[in-house]
Amino acid sequence: MTEEIIIAGFGGQGVLSMGKILCYSGVMEGQEVSWMPAYGPEMRGGTANVTVILSDNKISSPILDTFDTAIILNQQSMDKFESAVKPGGLLVYDGNGITRHPERKDINIYRIDAAEEATKMGSTKTFNMIVLGGYLKVKKLYKLESVIKGLKKSLPERYHHMIPVNEKAIHRGLEIIKEVATVN
Amino acid sequence: MAENAITTKELIKKENLVYQKTRLLTDDVMHYCPGCGHGTVHRLIAEIIEEMDIQSEIIGVAPVGCSVLMYNYMNVDMQEAAHGRAPAVATGIKRLLPEKYVFTYQGDGDLAAIGTAETIHACNRGENITMIFINNGIYGMTGGQMAPTTLVGMKSSTTPYGREVSQMGNPLNMTDLVVNLPGTYFVSRQSVHTPGNVRKTKKALKKAFEYQALNKGVCFVEVVSNCPSGWKMTPLESNKWLAENMLPFYPLGDLKVPEE
Amino acid sequence: MEEFVLMKGNEAIAEAAIRAGTDGYFGYPITPQSEVIEYLAAAKPHERTGMVMLQAESEVAAINMLYGGAGAGKKVMTSSSSPGISLMQEGISYIAGSELPCLIVNVVRGGPGLGTIQPSQSDYFQSTKGGGHGDYNLIVLAPSSVQEMADFVGLGYDLAFKYRNPVMIQTDGALGQMMEKVKFKPQQPRSKKSPDWATTGKTSDRERIIITSLDLDPSRQERFNEKLQVKYRTIVEKEVRYEKIQCDDAEYLFVAYGTSSRICQKSIQMAREEGIKVGLFRPITLWPFPYNEIREMTGQVKGMLSVEMSAGQMVEDVRLAVEAKVKVDHYGRMGGIIPSSEEIVEALKQKIIGG
Numbered sequence: 001m002t003e004e005i006i007i008a009g010f011g012g013q014g015v016l017s018m019g020k021i022l023c024y025s026g027v028m029e030g031q032e033v034s035w036m037p038a039y040g041p042e043m044r045g046g047t048a049n050v051t052v053i054l055s056d057n058k059i060s061s062p063i064l065d066t067f068d069t070a071i072i073l074n075q076q077s078m079d080k081f082e083s084a085v086k087p088g089g090l091l092v093y094d095g096n097g098i099t100r101h102p103e104r105k106d107i108n109i110y111r112i113d114a115a116e117e118a119t120k121m122g123s124t125k126t127f128n129m130i131v132l133g134g135y136l137k138v139k140k141l142y143k144l145e146s147v148i149k150g151l152k153k154s155l156p157e158r159y160h161h162m163i164p165v166n167e168k169a170i171h172r173g174l175e176i177i178k179e180v181a182t183v184n
Numbered sequence: 185m186a187e188n189a190i191t192t193k194e195l196i197k198k199e200n201l202v203y204q205k206t207r208l209l210t211d212d213v214m215h216y217c218p219g220c221g222h223g224t225v226h227r228l229i230a231e232i233i234e235e236m237d238i239q240s241e242i243i244g245v246a247p248v249g250c251s252v253l254m255y256n257y258m259n260v261d262m263q264e265a266a267h268g269r270a271p272a273v274a275t276g277i278k279r280l281l282p283e284k285y286v287f288t289y290q291g292d293g294d295l296a297a298i299g300t301a302e303t304i305h306a307c308n309r310g311e312n313i314t315m316i317f318i319n320n321g322i323y324g325m326t327g328g329q330m331a332p333t334t335l336v337g338m339k340s341s342t343t344p345y346g347r348e349v350s351q352m353g354n355p356l357n358m359t360d361l362v363v364n365l366p367g368t369y370f371v372s373r374q375s376v377h378t379p380g381n382v383r384k385t386k387k388a389l390k391k392a393f394e395y396q397a398l399n400k401g402v403c404f405v406e407v408v409s410n411c412p413s414g415w416k417m418t419p420l421e422s423n424k425w426l427a428e429n430m431l432p433f434y435p436l437g438d439l440k441v442p443e444e
Numbered sequence: 445m446e447e448f449v450l451m452k453g454n455e456a457i458a459e460a461a462i463r464a465g466t467d468g469y470f471g472y473p474i475t476p477q478s479e480v481i482e483y484l485a486a487a488k489p490h491e492r493t494g495m496v497m498l499q500a501e502s503e504v505a506a507i508n509m510l511y512g513g514a515g516a517g518k519k520v521m522t523s524s525s526s527p528g529i530s531l532m533q534e535g536i537s538y539i540a541g542s543e544l545p546c547l548i549v550n551v552v553r554g555g556p557g558l559g560t561i562q563p564s565q566s567d568y569f570q571s572t573k574g575g576g577h578g579d580y581n582l583i584v585l586a587p588s589s590v591q592e593m594a595d596f597v598g599l600g601y602d603l604a605f606k607y608r609n610p611v612m613i614q615t616d617g618a619l620g621q622m623m624e625k626v627k628f629k630p631q632q633p634r635s636k637k638s639p640d641w642a643t644t645g646k647t648s649d650r651e652r653i654i655i656t657s658l659d660l661d662p663s664r665q666e667r668f669n670e671k672l673q674v675k676y677r678t679i680v681e682k683e684v685r686y687e688k689i690q691c692d693d694a695e696y697l698f699v700a701y702g703t704s705s706r707i708c709q710k711s712i713q714m715a716r717e718e719g720i721k722v723g724l725f726r727p728i729t730l731w732p733f734p735y736n737e738i739r740e741m742t743g744q745v746k747g748m749l750s751v752e753m754s755a756g757q758m759v760e761d762v763r764l765a766v767e768a769k770v771k772v773d774h775y776g777r778m779g780g781i782i783p784s785s786e787e788i789v790e791a792l793k794q795k796i797i798g799g
């Protein structure tokens with residue numbers, strides 16, 4: 001199995017840490033992983049994105065132009081990455097702030113209103129975990145327990161008290177993700 | 185809206201104009217973080233150039249630091265220097281174009297770390313230039329590392345447990361150093377954290393440009409400034425922190441004024 | 445056994461530096477490598493091993509701190525990115541001229557001048573052909589994964605001390621910023637012994653020691669230069685390192701190092717799906733360069749494409765190696781742009797197969 005993912009949104013949405021948790025979940029299950037962020041002043045208040053590759057085999061290029069999955073969290077990223085999903089691939093997006101919804105007919109599209117849900121849950125910080133939960137519902141990549149272990153590994157010890165809240169958010173994501181269109 | 189309220193259209197009229205952006209600033213959107221002092225000082229410099237009507241007679245030197253793109257915002261001729269080398273670049277310009285006004289604009293990493301030698305020697309030679317020194321106590325551009333001016337105990341990404349004197353030495357007070365050099369003619373330390381201070385800074389900067397015409401040496405203005413991003417504070421918090429922590433160590437005022 | 449951790453390449457270098465028993469790190473912040481010094485600042489290496497780490501006031505100062513520390517017989521290193529490495533060239537030349545060991549990491553970004561902070565490989569000439577003044581060579585290691593970023597710190601020190609020569613790890617912003625799994629070697633103690641050439645204070649049982657690169661007598665200076673050249677020839681004979689990937693049946697060859705070599709591996713998959721038999725030759729030491737090993741490939745392949753994030757620098761060495769026996773061309777992107785795997789396959793078809 002190889003899964004090539006782009007996660008894209010605003011800096012501060014937890015894009016990079018979501019990627020890191022996915023990678024650590026893969027490591028927990030003995031996989032090869034790579035995490036390649038766009039870096040630079042681009043990050044300051046602007047857009048943030050990370051290319052994540054999870055694979056049973058050695059990873060060749062950590063830098064990609066097309067992806068199996070795009071997780072899209074703002075309009076700029078929609079404009080940039082909708083076309084980069086491979087035919088038959090997956091696009092997961094948060095509807096918050098999206099003015100032009102995805103239009104492609106040859107990919108599977110799911111929507112998750114995680115920003116709204118995070119506010120309801122009283123912690124906007126859990127936003128990225130809700131998205132992650134939703135994504136893992138559609139792509140059953142890992143056992144939940146590997147994901148929780150991955151979460152633990154990627155959080156500094158002083159934040160470990162946050163794990164239960166994050167776990168709850170992942171579960172919430174599993175519940176609220178909605179299918180918009182599928183091709184197969 | 186009340187019946188008699190004026191509409192936007194009625195409001196936007198020449199006679200109602202109370203403030204206008206100087207034409208010495210371009211229309212480019214500044215990339216600075218919200219609340220950052222760099223933008224304010226840029227505006228002051230631009231206003232002074234306009235007031236003195238010296239656009240055609242001035243050349244600026246931009247540093248490497250957050251203000252590396254200063255040349256995008258200032259509607260004057262500018263050169264970009266390597267990190268820390270602005271005073272040397274300015275020396276080259278001024279020596280070959282002695283009739284022109286030349287200024288440098290540098291952060292604390294640029295002016296007081298990597299460029300210390302150039303700063304000291306330009307000041308010691310008494311180059312007839314204006315040097316503007318933005319002291320925000322941190323490296324903003326590269327993501328908040330310790331600067332020579334970082335206060336004792338202050339956290340940065342390379343002093344995550346706070347600046348410790350035994351390891352990192354004491355903060356370097358560059359302005360106190362250059363004031364002792366015979367080549368400096370006018371030396372002042374100001375700040376832009378309140379409207380009152382902005383006005384005082386403008387006065388000091390204006391003198392620093394006007395005195396340049398006398399060819400008496402370096403006119404040096406330090407502006408104690410903030411870096412909300414690097415300090416990990418809101419703009420308001422950063423201004424308060426500046427007043428409470430930076431100013432006791434970097435007290436404001438003129439340090440060297442010409443005898444009239 | 446230690447388990448895998450996920451780390452950025454820059455952080456892996458920093459952790460590996462502590463574990464390799466580094467005595468001193470001296471550096472100055474610059475993107476895209478500031479994580480090295482930031483990691484060290486947070487990891488409290490002083491408490492772990494007694495290792496010294498200091499933020500210098502400039503790269504000029506940092507490299508001279510290395511000079512001093514190396515002359516005192518210690519394991520010392522610095523890291524920077526292109527503009528900072530340019531500033532260090534004077535010091536590097538002095539270190540080579542004084543035959544001192546040290547480790548210099550260059551996380552390359554696009555130039556010339558202030559350029560861009562995005563990844564590049566445009567410092568190849570600077571690293572491999574001198575950089576500073578005088579007849580000298582650095583041993584240059586080019587990692588292509590986060591694991592190698594970590595491993596080459598120890599290897600770098602071994603080579604530096606074996607030959608009393610500065611070693612450079614030349615990597616780029618992409619490898620510095622990306623995270624992969626990495627497994628570290630166990631903590632190595634810092635060395636308690638000083639080499640006998642180090643300035644540690646003259647005792648009555650030995651002559652005094654002078655660290656210098658100066659000799660005003662031309663004939664003695666020439667003899668010293670000849671001695672250096674003998675050392676460099678030994679390094680050329682013994683220390684060439686490279687990797688061949690899918691070369692057994694290859695009819696064409698990519699020659700690439702670092703990030704480019706990773707992208708080429710994807711290009712190989714794509715090309716092979718179309719029936720094009722292409723392999724990868726990856727120099728691991730950029731100096732000494734694997735001239736002979738590349739020349740040997742001319743008996744097997746019909747052409748080679750040197751893929752670099754530069755205007756074409758390593759391609760000159762590939763051409764030297766190949767001696768015009770097969771077609772050699774270059775494909776690259778500049779200014780911080782990373783070529784895509786598709787582009788590279790296309791370039792192979794147009795420049796080598798079709799051309």
Ligand SMILES: Cc1ncc(C[n+]2csc(CCOP(=O)(O)OP(=O)(O)O)c2C)c(N)n1
Binds near residue numbers: 320322411503
């Ligand atoms: C030779 C060299 N070394 C390092 C850098 C990286 N660098 C860019 S700006 C900067 C420091 C900026 O700090 P400061 O001068 O205080 O300005 P600020 O960003 O805070 O306004 C550094 C270290 C560089 N561009 N060139």
Ligand code: SF4
Binds near residue numbers: 250
């Ligand atoms: S990082 Fe700091 S100095 Fe730079 S623009 Fe932002 S607030 Fe200003």
